[in-house]
Amino acid sequence: MTSARPVPTATDWLRVNLTIGTLSFGSASRIVLYEDAVVRDRGWLSAAEFDEVLTVAQLLPGPNLVNLSAYLGYRLVGVAGALLGIVCLCLPGAVLAVALSGLLAVDRPWVQAPLRGMAVSGIVLLLMFLWRRLPGLGSTADPAVLASTRVRVARGVLLAAVATAVLAGASLFAVLAVAIPVALVVEFTA
């Protein structure tokens, strides 16, 4: 069923991480940069597989961005490649931060302006990315079957409720303590 899909070498994967580690100014952009690199530009994973990786990476402990890179790397090129990928992702920013700490010009307007521009752009791209993920709420364990309308509506309401609660200032742990059981009830009573 699956046609021949390009498989990355370890070098390909390290190059992707090095690029994102060097150029991903603005935290919101990073998920979208990985999607571009892995799904859109190179076709290493399908959009549905990326959905799955993202959900798992967001739920497990650790810094989100490192999680995403780690699990993508693990699936694409194995354990050693994933570890080296994490180093390639984290090292440029760490080196740059140390280098800049000698100068500390980050509060100047001409440094702040492009950074703000990148931050806002990254957020817009992230929101559009999330919008494109919405059809994934209709998925079931059998890829050929769509979830019932009741399940899709329930998932949509849950998404909106989680977002609203967090924006209204509820603590993350409180939101998760309510949302996770509700999500499980929705899924396993369907």
Place this chain on the structure above:
Amino acid sequence: MKLLALFWIFFRIGLVSFGGVFSVLPELQRALVDGGLVTPEGFIQAFVLGQVVPGPNMAMCTVIGWHAAGPAGAVVAFLGIYSGPVAMMGVAYAVYHRWRDVTWVRRLELAMRPVVLGLLGASAASLMWTAAGTHHVLALVVAVAVGVLAAKTRLGALSLLFVGAATWSLGQLVL
């Protein structure tokens, strides 16, 4: 042994750093500032730098390591803060990956999708508020420009980030 103490601080804080540096900021401050490894000003500066540079915002830990104990301190901080979470997620992924074809594991992942999307949506919205600062009009202009380009052209995310940076810089000069 200063390096060992430094490694231990970052390692144990790294273990509970769910979601990035924000969740452990108070703990870092207590261990590092109260422990006399960095001044309060140095801590704030490192935090700002960590937000500005590309990659995970944990980069601030490397800066603090550097200032506390030189290059060796930077290496120790880098390894300390990342090794715990990486080891934990390695185990978690291996377990998930082993079982991911089992139907109920697959359904767990599907069940969590709305929660994850809701959290990401909320963090995007609140980040937007912070990023825009007092420049509401400029933020709106850049957001619309990037949104339209993303929808109507084949420009990738990386190019669009630089378009956004250029637009904002120009706008700030003009307005």
